[in-house]
Amino acid sequence: MTQNYFELFNLSEKFEIDSEKLQENYRSIQKEIHPDRFATSTENEKIQSMIKSTHVNDAYQTLKSPIKRAKYILSLHKSVEKITLPPNFLMQQMEWEEHLENIEQSKNELAEFKEAISKEYEQCFLLLKTQIDIEKNWNEAAITIDKLHFIEKLLNKIKITLN
């Protein structure tokens, strides 16, 4: 039950993963163990398939999302501590938020802003890859995860405003 998520899907424990292989293996496993396969089975097997299928869903959702995946890797290596974001990033956050409020009405500016923030996202993402897979610098990675989390939320806000 508490099997390592990476082992479960036959993947090596890295931030950079083969998402196609993840999806393919997820589907193969669900095809075997999903409760629909045990609809006329014994109570035992119904319960077990429900437990495993739930676990596999949870594992898949965790590895599919870059942020959750990064957090999961960190949880395997260090105990969770409260981290604080550097003050200059907090300033940056406020500036971005303000900028979004100012350009709410302009489609062009919103599209430009989306482009810029997408680039920020890419950069953070690459940084995280280095920090986790190469440097194994868990403390720095924890800060980058928080930044990425903020940027992802901001990007969603921009997309919703655009629509």
Added chain:
Amino acid sequence: MALLQISEPGKSTMPHEHRRVIGIDLGTTNSLVASVISGSPTILNLNNKSNLLPSVIHYSKDNILVGNDAKKLLSKDPKNTISSVKRLIGKTIGDINKDNFPLNLEDGDGVINIKTSIGIKNPIEVSAEILKSLRTVAEKKLGGELMGAVVTVPAYFDDAQRQATKDACQLSGLNILRLINEPTAAAVAYGLDKKSMGHFVIFDLGGGTFDVSILNLTKGLFEVLSTHGNANLGGDDFDQAIVNFLSHKYKLNIKDIEIQSTISILAKEIKESLSNNKEVEVLKVINGKEIQETFTREQFKTLVDDLIKQTIEATKSALNDAKLSTDEIDGIIMVGGSTRMPCIQEAVKSFFKQDLLNDLNPDEVVALGAAIQANILAGNGQEDLLLLDVTPLSLGIETMGSIVERIIPRNTTLPVAMAQEFTTYQDGQTAMSIHVVQGERELVDDCRSLAKFTLRKIPPMVAGAAKIKVTFQVDTDGLLSVSAEETTTNVKASIEVKPSYGLSEDKIKTMLQSSYDLAEEDKNSRILAEAKVDANQLIELTQKALDTDKDLLTESELSQIKNGLKDLINALNSSNKDKIKEATKKLNSQSEPFAAKRMDRSIQKALTGKSINKLEL
């Protein structure tokens, strides 16, 4: 001479024998039943006339009429003729606008009571009558007792509505294999029929509910990416728009149940006629007032413009959640009788900028899909298809300041279990009340209240020290169960469940008993027969499991299961129902670790099979 073995009807213990199963579309306006017959999904028609059973019930002291016979009495005897009961199921009186229902409705502990001349009926009982009627048709057409049924519900139904529908199935005597979502069922019927692959939108506008689901169809797996909708929006509301227009213009009193019922029927006729004609002439006398109108499609469109907009907004939200844009959609499947309205077709077509797929009958596609899924679940079909569906609405609990803390976000793949930790607010607090809600809004009052629990016997600690872990679990029927536990101590805390909606387990039991009204003797023999079927199935499946996976067990585990098997076989020979039940329970618990190990092996196999395939390539 050896005795011939005859198994319980419909519950054959032979693993590969065809099992009699059906799919039911329990609709607001019409209901249908279908089954897979010699490999092809088929609607079972009623009395060789129509495929649709109007979801209308008429109660009188002589009999209960269901379908067309009841529908004929809608305007003659409105108070005892119940239509659109799906709009009442799983709700309380505060959730609805009484003016929209030509019935005597009142508050009844957790449900809506419908006052008829033969007494009070609730929506679960009324729905069960429709289901019973469909069950009878199916048993007649398929030639025997049914093993089970898949019943569809709107994807946007909340937990209370799903639970109430499941209760109605139980009350009708159907063995429910699964509740599945209507748009998902439609995707199954359509996708398999046309061998479609890619991203598909199912736009399902029925008589009383609206769903839009986005699915990714691949070979052997249909995955719901997102679903959105409105469980209170359907063809009935389009009728209501006409009712409001007429009653306002001609000053008709719709508080009068008979007048209301007459205008409702007229409005439906106008709407349906406008689907085939560009304009409709109306000349009718209602309550002494002469109504003379010419309705055009344009005029109708203006009346319902707001409703159309709501469906498009929901579609946008579903696309957002699926992270897709309109040009990434490979097809739009139109489902539900209300998608026949030209104004709906035009709106959807212009939103997606592509033609719509409506070459399957929009009334029948859901029932056909349900029948296919029932066939798959029963293990009858050669069809290799797995459905992965999602939870339509976020689930959470109330925290300080009536704010909702989300535990399971909407559009999460099922089955799912998620937990969150909470803590105490006051020093020495020994109990915590947990209010479970469903919905997307931040404030508790704007969400649907599902249940209230009290967690007691929390050891007294300073405020903030206790750790209360609340776990939400949603099964493959989309039904929620909640548990809570204090984790810093080993004290297992107790939970009191008080559902704020629906019927209690006890009430259902009494309803079931009174509906069967079996003599004590019959009841006992029925229980014995059922216990025997369960025991035989367990023996057979355990033996099969041992044949293939015995090597997973230690010697002591193996001998324990073998003993359990022997005991169960002995109990079966005794024909004592209590002994059989006890031995079944024992063997079930003895083989629990075995089942878990077998499941792990299946996972291993799923992945090894893959790598071998790859090597061959």
